[in-house]
Amino acid sequence: MTPLQWGLLLLGLALLVALLLYNVWSTRRQRPRRAQSADAPAAAPGAEPGSRLDPVLGQLAQAQPVATAGAEGVPDLPKVVQAQQVLDERIDAIALLHSDQLVSGDAVLAALPTSRRIDGKPFYVEAQNLQTQQWELPRAGERYQSLRAGIQLVNRAGALNEIGFSQFIQCLDELADSLQLRPEYPDMMHEVARARELDQFALAHDAQLSFYVRAQRAAWSPGYLAQHAARAGFVAGALPGRMVLPAQSSGAAAVLVLQYETQAALADDPEQAVLNQFGVTLDVPHVARSERPYVRLRQTVQQLAQSMEGVVCDGAGTPLHNDAMDQIGAELEALCEALQTRDLAPGSVLARRLFS
Numbered sequence: 001m002t003p004l005q006w007g008l009l010l011l012g013l014a015l016l017v018a019l020l021l022y023n024v025w026s027t028r029r030q031r032p033r034r035a036q037s038a039d040a041p042a043a044a045p046g047a048e049p050g051s052r053l054d055p056v057l058g059q060l061a062q063a064q065p066v067a068t069a070g071a072e073g074v075p076d077l078p079k080v081v082q083a084q085q086v087l088d089e090r091i092d093a094i095a096l097l098h099s100d101q102l103v104s105g106d107a108v109l110a111a112l113p114t115s116r117r118i119d120g121k122p123f124y125v126e127a128q129n130l131q132t133q134q135w136e137l138p139r140a141g142e143r144y145q146s147l148r149a150g151i152q153l154v155n156r157a158g159a160l161n162e163i164g165f166s167q168f169i170q171c172l173d174e175l176a177d178s179l180q181l182r183p184e185y186p187d188m189m190h191e192v193a194r195a196r197e198l199d200q201f202a203l204a205h206d207a208q209l210s211f212y213v214r215a216q217r218a219a220w221s222p223g224y225l226a227q228h229a230a231r232a233g234f235v236a237g238a239l240p241g242r243m244v245l246p247a248q249s250s251g252a253a254a255v256l257v258l259q260y261e262t263q264a265a266l267a268d269d270p271e272q273a274v275l276n277q278f279g280v281t282l283d284v285p286h287v288a289r290s291e292r293p294y295v296r297l298r299q300t301v302q303q304l305a306q307s308m309e310g311v312v313c314d315g316a317g318t319p320l321h322n323d324a325m326d327q328i329g330a331e332l333e334a335l336c337e338a339l340q341t342r343d344l345a346p347g348s349v350l351a352r353r354l355f356s
Contacts (some may be wrong), residue, residue, distance in 0.1 A: 003058065003164040061282055085135045086124045090343060091354055092150035093160065093191040095172055103127075105142035111178045112138075113171055120157045121162030122353070123148045123171070147181065153191065155356050156206070159199035162192055198354075205338050206355055207284040209328070211301045211320065213310040214277045220308060222270045225260060225278060226342075228307050232300050241265035245296070252353065253286040254301060255293050280304075284332060285339060285355035288347025294332050298325055 087094055088185050108127060116123055126135040127144035133247050135148065151168045153160050160168075165188045176183045224276075226243065234243040234256075241262040243253035258280050264273035287293040301312045312320045344351045 035291050038049060050138060079144065084137060085126065086137065087126055087135065087148065087150040088152060088350060091153055091167065091350055092124075093153055093168070093186055093194075094148055094150040095169075095186060096184040097147040097149060097172070097176055097179075099145055099147070099179070099181050102143040102145055103147070103179055103181075105138045105144065108138040108144065108147065109140060111175055113175070116152055118162070118167050118171060121155060121160055121164060123149070123168065125175070134179050147179075149175070152353065153195035154199045154202055155355055156202075159195040161195070164189060175210070201342065202354055205285075205295045205335055205342075205344075207332065207335055208281060209284060209297065209332070210279045210281040210315060211297060212277055212279045212313045212315065212317075213301055213305045213308065214313050214317070215275075215308070215310050217309050219274045219276050222260065222264050222267075222273055222275060225275055225308070228304055229258055231307075232303055246299070247287070247291055249288070252288065252291075252347065253283070255282070255287050256297055257281045257283075283355070284335065285344070285346050285351040289336055289345070291347070293346075294329050 004264040009217050047149065096305040105127065108125065112125055113123075126148050127138045128135055128146040128148075130143065130145065138144070138147075149168075149172055151160060151164070161347070169185060169188075172183050172185070175181070195339055222241075226234075229243050232245075234245050236242075237244045237254075237257070239262075241264065243258040243260075245256040247253060247255050258278060260275055261273075263276055264270065278295060282293050282297045284293070304310065305312045314320055339351060344354060
């Protein structure tokens with residue numbers, strides 16, 4: 001063969017090898033990025049092996065079937081009755097239940113309706129402790145002379161209306177008859193009007209803010225996402241496809257919730273599942289301002305976008321730049337000030353109840 005023929009042959013072989021290498025590189029790049037086995041997601045501080053963090057209450061719970069939530073997606077009060085006051089005149093319609101004799105806590109607990117909701121609104125019964133004169137949830141072994149019951153005026157399902165209030169009164173009539181109590185009811189029209197006014201305020205000052213991170217190049221596997229989220233402080237939630245950023249205060253709501261496709265989280269082989277997007281959500285009324293929730297939301301999504309080669313977007317897929325994020329932060333600060341003025345500081349018990 002002539003030198004020219006040898007040169008053409010070598011050039012052809014080089015092109016063939018280059019093409020094969022490009023195909024291998026392109027195929028590998030199309031695969032979802034997977035977690036490194038040597039770098040497992042971090043657990044929550046103080047967590048035992050196999051424990052998870054509840055995404056709503058922010059409390060550690062052993063890995064086991066999780067109780068279902070209430071109608072609005074948030075859990076009812078714990079079924080283990082504790083000595084604490086729940087009702088508040090600012091957000092509840094309250095009726096008094098008088099008795100001429102002492103009533104046992106056991107009898108009160110036995111007479112309570114099975115459901116703690118009326119027309120989608122939380123319903124509570126409290127008793128006045130004879131020694132402390134403080135209102136508390138009824139406890140077995142105690143004796144009471146005064147009771148009261150209340151129904152929440154507003155939640156995210158809307159305001160209490162005349163039908164709901166009538167059902168509340170009917171429920172109390174049955175409770176009063178069974179315990180031989182004399183009920184003293186609030187005026188229905190007054191309470192319904194209060195509910196409507198409070199509902200208007202709540203609608204104008206509710207905010208659940210979500211930022212999304214979309215893959216710019218290769219997609220991700222759930223394990224790859226969980227690995228990067230763990231480095232940002234997230235821990236596994238109680239539901240598939242959810243991770244939470246715990247609050248600094250014990251028992252407080254999670255600061256942020258990271259969520260991706262449940263189907264990918266439940267795949268037979270999660271490392272083969274493909275994710276192109278995930279969201280990080282801040283429920284503004286549920287998180288105390290001392291947690292710096294918006295600052296942490298912004299920093300977190302930008303950190304994850306940078307480390308995972310993604311871009312931060314809004315719900316419509318529009319990239320979010322610093323000026324847009326600055327404006328959102330200013331609006332949220334004004335909203336939090338308005339809630340504080342109304343004694344509904346973000347993260348407070350009242351705010352978490354109202355915006356549930």
